[in-house]
Amino acid sequence: MASWFNDDRAIVLAVVRQPDANTVAVVDQVRSHLAQYRAQVPPSLNIEVLNDRSRSVREAVADVQKTLLEAVVLVVMVIFLFLRNVRATIIPSLALPLSIVATFAAMWVLDFSINNMTLLALTLCVGFVVDDAIVVLENIYRHIENGERPFKAAILGAREISFTIISMTLSLVAVFIPVLFMGGVVGRVFREFAVTISVAILVSGFVSLTLTPMLCARLLKPVDHSRRPNIFFRASERMFDLWLAGYRNSLDFVLRHRPYMLVVTFATMALSVYLYVIVPKGFFPTEDTGFITGTVEAATDISFDAMVEREKIIAQAVRGDPNVAYLVSTAGATGISRTTNTGRLFIALKPQSEGRPSAFQIIQDLRKRVSGIPGVRVFFQPVQNINIGGV
Incomplete structure (x- = not known):
């Protein structure tokens, strides 16, 4: 077996985490020891990180965090647009962070991590957790408009709507119960999603029946029907x-x-x-992680030296693509294939911020580049964060 990093001979080492280990934590630990490893080898040898699987995880988590923040801002803006009262907007808006913080506490107890599934659940529940608070607020505000004092209106409004809130909360949680008890790989993937969003909904129901009436009694003021509304209220009312x-x-x-x-x-x-x-239909959507793998197959009777030459020609053709950042190529028997008539390619693409095409378009270009090389067949596929049923 022989391997190259671009044009330089290389030895490729793969660090595989344990099934219950956290990818980001493992990568951080490995990187923290790189300086020690470099000090133990001769200066003529370089140790480089070829594939950091935590990079796509960090980018995905950062993207979902940004989406979660945008969802919170949009929800608060919509609440203010329809309630048209700053004090009234504060009340359901406070239910949002409290529900999310309580959900984080439940995630800590259940030993969940902040990952794509849990963050997706939190993003989706942003709209759910304010629904109950808005229903309670509207009913209490109706009593205030009818002349009741805020404290009495909060008691009456919460009492009238409590059964509705409980039934709404339990019906929403019931939707995710089948996902929670789903078996197989899909069940393992979506279990944290179902538990996280169910906990957030249950907490929001509790907050709506406790904190929301208390805030209404303290923050809302009696309505003065003789006072002329402001211009924003009049314009929105016409709309x-x-x-x-x-x-x-x-x-x-x-x-x-x-x-x-x-x-x-x-x-x-x-x-x-x-x-x-x-x-x-498919199991999981195909991602563009910025990496592509290639499998090279030649005739079964090819010699190792001839396979090495074919691998070099293919690597040169792949590196000719301007969207390729670097390439690791291996010829001969590997842990994946035990025959010498095969080769492997690991292709790192340039960042999407530099304007490169998608990985799927680049694969089409690479197929054209290597199609004219005689005696070999090359198969490309994008690297995925979730691989099930194969390598």
Whole structure:
């Protein structure tokens, strides 16, 4: 077996984590010992990191964190747009961080990490956790508009709506119970997602029945109907009146043409079933992680020296692509293939921030570059963060 890093001879070492180990933690530990390893080898040898699997994990987590922050900001803006009251906006907005912090505590107890699945659950639950608080707030504010004092309105409003909040919370959690008890690989992948979002919803229901009424009693003020609303309230009220009029007209139209609407309903259901059948299906979507692997196959009777020459020609052709940052090539028997008529390629692409095409487009270009090399077949595929059923 022989390996090269670009044009230099190399020895490739793979560090494989244990099944229950954290990828980021393992990478950090390995990198912390690199200086010690470099000091123990001759100066003519270089130790370089070829593939850092934690990089894609860190980028994905950072992207989901950004999305979570954007979702929080948008939810608060929408709440203010419809409530049009700063004090009233603060109340459901406080339910959001409290629910997320309590969810983090449950994740710590359950030994969950902050990963793509848990962050995705937190992002999706941003809209869920404020729903209950808004329902409670609206009911309490209705009593205040009818002349009740805020403290009494909070007691009455929470008492009237408590059963509704409990039923809403439990019905939302019930949606994720099948995912929680799903078996196999899919069940293991989505278990943390289901538990995290269920805990967040349960906590939000508790907060809505406890903290929200208390804040309403303390922060909300009696409504002065004789006071003229501000210009923002008047402008938004006109906009809401237009929306209400449009909804009323559309509802009248639907009620006047009920048989036709029934036909549209069944047609929509049939179209949904048809689209479900024809839409392509897969286990996990293919990612662009910035890395591509290649498998080289030659005739079974090829000599090792001839295989090395073919591997060099293929490596030179791959490196000719301007989107390739570096390349590791191996010829001969490896831990994956025990025959000498095979070779492996590990291709690192330039960052997407430099404007490179997607990994799938680059694979098409690489196939064209190596298609004219005689005596070998080369297969490329993008490296995935989740590999199941093969290498």
